[in-house]
Amino acid sequence: MKALSQKRRHPFAFVALLLLGLLVTGGLYAAATTVNQAQASNTPEGYSAEQVEEGERLFTANCATCHGPNAEGTDAGPSLIGAGAASVEFQVGTGRMPMQMQGPQAPQKPPQFNEEQTTQMAAYVASLGAGPAVPDDEWLDVDQGDPARGGxxxxxxxxxxxxxxxxxxxxxxxxxAPSVLGVEPVHVYTAMSTGPQNMPVFSDANIPPEDKRDIIAFLQTYDQQGSPGGFSLGALGPVSEGLLIWTLGLALLIGSMVWLTSRSS
Known part of the structure; x- marks a missing residue:
C-alpha cells in the first residue's frame, strides 16, 4: 500500500492518467463515428434513415416469408440485394407483389400498399445494394417527350x-406480355429499367432516359387517341380482322342458303 501511495504521488502520475483518459475518449469517439458513417452509407440517396427503418419493418412483416429475413432470397422468392428501388416501385406499386399464389407470372392487381409505404420499402431495398433507381420527374414529363420518335x-x-x-x-x-396502355409513366419507366417477369432489362446504355421518356409520350398519346377507325378488335391487326370477316362472311353465306332453300320449298 505504501508503494502504491508513493506512485500516486509521482510527478508524472497526473500526466499518465490524463493521457489514458484522452486515449479512452478518443477510442470511444472513433468507434461511434465509424458506426454513424456505416449507418449513413446504408441510407440511399434521396431517402431518409427513417424511411429505411420503416421500410425494413414493412418488408419483414410482408415480404420476408418469400424473400428471406435479410432479402437474401429463398426457394420461394429471389434475392432483392441489388434489385434497386425501381424494382419495388414497379412490383409493389402495380400490385404484382405480394403475390397471391405461385404461378408462371405475377398478375397486376390493386396495390396493397399506399404510395408512402411503397416508397419506404423501396428505400429499404435500395439500402441493401446499388440498383436501378426511381426516375426523376423530368424523365416522366411526357410534355417534354417526342411521341413520333417514341413510336x-x-x-x-x-x-x-x-x-x-x-x-x-x-x-x-x-x-x-401485358398491355402497356393506361399504365402510369413511372411504372412504364421502371419496367424498362428493371426488366420484370419475362421482360429484358433496358438499361440507360440500351435506351437512354430521354428515349424512355419518348416511348412513354407515345404510349400516352396513343392511349388518348382511342380507336378512331371503329372497333379495335383487340388491336391485333389482320389476324383478328380476317377472322371476323371470315366468320361474318361464312355466317351470311349459310344464312342466305337457308333462306333461299326455304323460299324454293
Whole structure:
C-alpha cells in the first residue's frame, strides 16, 4: 500500500492518467463515428434513415416469408440485394407483389400498399445494394417527350411482345406480355429499367432516359387517341380482322342458303 501511495504521488502520475483518459475518449469517439458513417452509407440517396427503418419493418412483416429475413432470397422468392428501388416501385406499386399464389407470372392487381409505404420499402431495398433507381420527374414529363420518335423506338424494341398497338400478347408456358396502355409513366419507366417477369432489362446504355421518356409520350398519346377507325378488335391487326370477316362472311353465306332453300320449298 505504501508503494502504491508513493506512485500516486509521482510527478508524472497526473500526466499518465490524463493521457489514458484522452486515449479512452478518443477510442470511444472513433468507434461511434465509424458506426454513424456505416449507418449513413446504408441510407440511399434521396431517402431518409427513417424511411429505411420503416421500410425494413414493412418488408419483414410482408415480404420476408418469400424473400428471406435479410432479402437474401429463398426457394420461394429471389434475392432483392441489388434489385434497386425501381424494382419495388414497379412490383409493389402495380400490385404484382405480394403475390397471391405461385404461378408462371405475377398478375397486376390493386396495390396493397399506399404510395408512402411503397416508397419506404423501396428505400429499404435500395439500402441493401446499388440498383436501378426511381426516375426523376423530368424523365416522366411526357410534355417534354417526342411521341413520333417514341413510336419508332417502341416498334423496334417493344412491339414484338407488347403488340404494335401496346395491347399486349401471349408468350410461352402460360406467360404473357401485358398491355402497356393506361399504365402510369413511372411504372412504364421502371419496367424498362428493371426488366420484370419475362421482360429484358433496358438499361440507360440500351435506351437512354430521354428515349424512355419518348416511348412513354407515345404510349400516352396513343392511349388518348382511342380507336378512331371503329372497333379495335383487340388491336391485333389482320389476324383478328380476317377472322371476323371470315366468320361474318361464312355466317351470311349459310344464312342466305337457308333462306333461299326455304323460299324454293
Amino acid at each position: 419508332e423506338l417502341f416498334r423496334i424494341n417493344c412491339a414484338m411482345c407488347h403488340n404494335a398497338a401496346g395491347a399486349g400478347g401471349a408468350l410461352t408456358e402460360g406467360k404473357y
